[in-house]
């Protein structure tokens with residue numbers, strides 16, 4: 001599927017989804033949000049992991065400010081509707097499959113909020129990160145007050161929003177905004193490689209990691225342990241027994257310590 005503003009390709013078990021509005025620096029307008037929704041829903045149905053990236057030289061310049069201005073200059077709607085950004089970003093964050101973001105160039109405002117809705121972020125050395133909402137006279141609206149704040153904490157987010165501070169890739173890595181830093185032009189390749197690896201996990205375990213784990217972090221100690229117990233004792237992926245047998249019967253690929261070369265199990 002290639003709609004005009006979002007591209008979608010299935011690479012094996014990985015849905016590769018691209019923001020495709022490079023002339024506007026992949027600024028996110030209503031049509032982008034709607035097409036992104038269709039793409040992530042489709043990915044959830046037919047893939048086991050997904051990648052989100054930006055066409056052109058940026059990931060995303062965030063909310064389409066021209067469209068927002070037009071809306072501000074029009075009469076307000078009579079009725080409240082669902083906030084489409086929240087709906088779509090929640091499908092990414094808490095849907096059926098994990099997503100990896102491949103970041104380069106501008107990752108700002110709503111672009112950073114979108115990246116924060118994914119589960120793993122990879123950035124190349126051209127990426128920079130900002131929340132210029134303060135300068136634009138608006139507030140975060142794509143879930144950033146929850147997701148970005150949970151990643152970087154209040155003091156970092158307040159600094160980014162109040163002063164307009166732009167973070168480099170190295171700063172973003174220190175703050176856990178990104179987990180992998182790669183050379184220029186390599187973010188998409190690395191993100192696809194990670195997604196392909198993730199897609200080999202059992203879908204139920206991936207779902208527990210993306211849906212149960214973040215909810216546990218919102219719970220009290222006691223409730224968290226209880227939720228963990230329920231999850232480990234009441235539902236196991238159907239593939240678990242075979243995977244455990246593979247390990248016990250020495251067919252599983254050994255874990256690899258970073259300082260050692262891979263070794264075959266005998």
Ligand code: 1HE
Pocket residue numbers: 023024025027028058060061062063064065066067085106108109110111131132133136138139140141142
């Ligand atoms: C845009 C947008 C946009 C570019 N909305 N049209 N986001 C921001 O405050 C970031 C605004 N953008 C920028 O600061 C710069 O565009 C960039 C640093 C990302 C890239 O700079 P550059 O020199 O490569 O591009 P440019 O010349 O600034 O922009 C190229 C075109 O993209 C130009 O349109 P043109 O018709 O004159 O060619 C720009 O107007 C257009 N463009 N960014 C609309 N954001 C749910 S709440 C989330 C709240 C936020 O996201 S706030 C942060 C908004």
